[in-house]
Amino acid sequence: MKTGKAFYMPTLKACLSIFRIKTAQGLQYRMAGLAGASTSIFWVLIEITVYTIFYTYSNNKEAGQIAGLSLRQLVSYAWLAQLFFLMQPMRIDSEILGKITSGDVAIEMCRPIDLYFHWFSKTAATKLTPLFWRGSITFLVGIIMPAAYRLSLPASFSGFICMLISFASAFLLCTAFGMLVCALRLNIKWGDGPTHIIMLMGGILSGAYLPLQLWPEFMQSFLLVQPFAGYLDIPLRLYVGTMLPADAYWAIGLQITWAMIFIFTGRSLMSVRLKSIIVQGG
Amino acid sequence: MSQIELSCISKTFKISQRPEGKFGMLRGAFVRESKIIRALDEITFEINEGELVGYIGPNGAGKSTTVKIMSGILTPDEGKCIILNRIPWKERVEHVSCIGVVFGQRSQLWWDLPAQDSFGLLKDIYSIPYRVYKKRLAELVETLDIDVLLKMPVRQLSLGQRMRCEVAAALLHSPKILFLDEPTIGLDAVSKLALREFLKKENLKNGVTMILTTHDMDDIETLCSRVMVIGRGKLLFDGRLDMLKEKYSPLRCINAVLDKHIEIFSIDGADSIKVNGNVLTVLFNPSKTAAHTMVERIASQFPLKDIVIEEQDIDEIIASMYKEMCL
Structure with a gap:
């Protein structure tokens, strides 16, 4: 095995090239982006309506405030959650899945490049491309809504910068977890069931359906350190101001730590799987 | 010295089977019976540089398995395989940078993008220097006559056109060995002839060793001087095509x-x-x-x-x- 710069530089270049080509492919789907955006917008509006009812009319209307999340913050959270949600690994990239099930993985293995990083680049591209059409339309609609439904400005400028950094880490984390699931899926006999359950658990624990701060009090410390908070809860807390920029260091550090753990396990799992891989069909 | 050396390569697969009988389908959901299939049984051969070898056998004989082992995708259970002084599955990355693969039934081009983009990506994957790439691409474009196809999305190419692009993609990095797994499958007569012509030229000009699995005997007859016949995982015949004819016909x-x-x-x-x-x-x-x-x-x-x-x-x-x- 070649090591050091001589080996990793070409790999890095190839990965960037793969990322680029996959992004170019993803950006072709404008109509899908528009359709997706209308789903997101509709969903957010329902969410906001429901939260508004709870915050105004429920028996325990102070509960949200006590948990530290005002209705205004919650509205912004809901909008941004839709954007971050697009990066979440909800399914294995259809191209990669197709290659696993049809046996086309054979061709990928005939490339002089580490298959994990090859697919990592592809997965990363598929995480980012929906943001381009679907994400940007949703965002624009969010900021032009009437006041009660509007995506507000960030709590502070430094909070916003921290959110951006945390966003990048979330992107890394989502891709890394997607790849871990993908490595699990390389066991062809499993089918799609188990991997779907795993990804859905991640989605729920990320706060995409209910912001983590609104979960029961006794779960709070667990919720914050578990890996999926890094998907969107951490960056969004930084944006709406329920987490102070001073806390961003450990929060982003946590995101990156989890991402590294996922990358390490994913890659080792994949190399084990590849050794015994069954290449399907002719 | 021979470029490819296989000795006593064996590979077995486990195949799940549904139990027979009245409630077989139901029982099959709970218990699996599995059968061990010996896909390759002590395969031994050597191939020298610049040889054009036809590898034939009925469906399920073990042709693709052999190709997969030689391209480093599968690890055999037993036996030794040395290609270009490397063990393919142990030094996969280095090994595959010296070989090219064309699978007639699988595509290595990006379906929604023009072939040109796929070629550009391959350039980075194989880290081909820009000048070498330009020269090689021009050469392949000319001999395969794919100039007009380069800018079209691959999904809009006909099978024959796509196959020419696939071959170009496999040869961009000037591999020393080329594995062709049923390259002419589904092609019309004209495309077949053109492809054979090209392969022959490439073999003569650049001395690329080619191993061709096919069911089309005309491929073998026009291209290969040497034929290997495999059946039920065993190598049954290895020699010149006229010897095969003499022996069996x-x-x-x-x-x-x-x-x-x-x-x-x-x-x-x-x-x-x-x-x-x-x-x-x-x-x-x-x-x-x-x-x-x-x-x-x-x-x-x-x-x-x-x-x-x-x-x-x-x-x-x-x-x-x-x-x-x-x-």
């Missing part, structure tokens, strides 16, 4: 068109005689009776209008060979 066939209808009659030295109207078909063994003797014997009895002597069709030879070996 020693007979020649005379088709004579006569002036008039005739009745069946006997000719010395003929293995079989068939008469169909005024067409006479005679099979004979040239190592026992020379061709000119046979022609004389026929001509002495009837006025000949036209005569053709041909070898038995290679498809038939292979079919009879498979049959003989109970494959």
Whole structure:
């Protein structure tokens, strides 16, 4: 095995090239982006309506405030959650899945490049491309809504910068977890069931359906350190101001730590799987 | 020194089977029966640089498995395999940078993007220097005549056009060895001829070793001087194509068109005689009776209008060979 710069530089270049080509492919789907955006917008509006009812009319209307999340913050959270949600690994990239099930993985293995990083680049591209059409339309609609439904400005400028950094880490984390699931899926006999359950658990624990701060009090410390908070809860807390920029260091550090753990396990799992891989069909 | 060396390579697969009987389907959901299939059984051969080898066998004989082992995708259970002084599955990354693969039934191009983009990506994956890439691409574009296809999305190419692009993609990094797994599958006659022509040229010009698995005997006949036949995981024949023919089809066939209808009659030295109207078909063994003797014997009895002597069709030879070996 070649090591050091001589080996990793070409790999890095190839990965960037793969990322680029996959992004170019993803950006072709404008109509899908528009359709997706209308789903997101509709969903957010329902969410906001429901939260508004709870915050105004429920028996325990102070509960949200006590948990530290005002209705205004919650509205912004809901909008941004839709954007971050697009990066979440909800399914294995259809191209990669197709290659696993049809046996086309054979061709990928005939490339002089580490298959994990090859697919990592592809997965990363598929995480980012929906943001381009679907994400940007949703965002624009969010900021032009009437006041009660509007995506507000960030709590502070430094909070916003921290959110951006945390966003990048979330992107890394989502891709890394997607790849871990993908490595699990390389066991062809499993089918799609188990991997779907795993990804859905991640989605729920990320706060995409209910912001983590609104979960029961006794779960709070667990919720914050578990890996999926890094998907969107951490960056969004930084944006709406329920987490102070001073806390961003450990929060982003946590995101990156989890991402590294996922990358390490994913890659080792994949190399084990590849050794015994069954290449399907002719 | 040989470029490719396989000795005693074996590979087994586990195949799950549904239990038989009335409730087999239901039982199969809970208990699995599995069967061990020996896909490759002590395969041994050597291939030298610049050889063009045909690798044939019935479906499921183990052709693709061998190719997969040689390209480093599968790890065999036993045996030794050394290609370009490397063990393919142990040094996969280094190994695959020296080989090219064309799978007739799988595509390595990006479906929604122009072939050009895929080529650009391959350039980065194989880290081909820009100048080398430009030169090589121009060469391939010219010989494969794919200039106009480069900018079209791959999904809009015909199979023949796409296959030419696939071959170009496999050869961009100037591999020393090229594996072709049924490259002519589904192609029309013109595309097949063009592809064969190209492969032959590439082999002569750049000395690329090629291993070709196919079911199309014309591929073998026009391209390969050496043939390996595999059946049920065992290597059954390895040698020149004419040796294969001699061994399994020693007979020649005379088709004579006569002036008039005739009745069946006997000719010395003929293995079989068939008469169909005024067409006479005679099979004979040239190592026992020379061709000119046979022609004389026929001509002495009837006025000949036209005569053709041909070898038995290679498809038939292979079919009879498979049959003989109970494959």
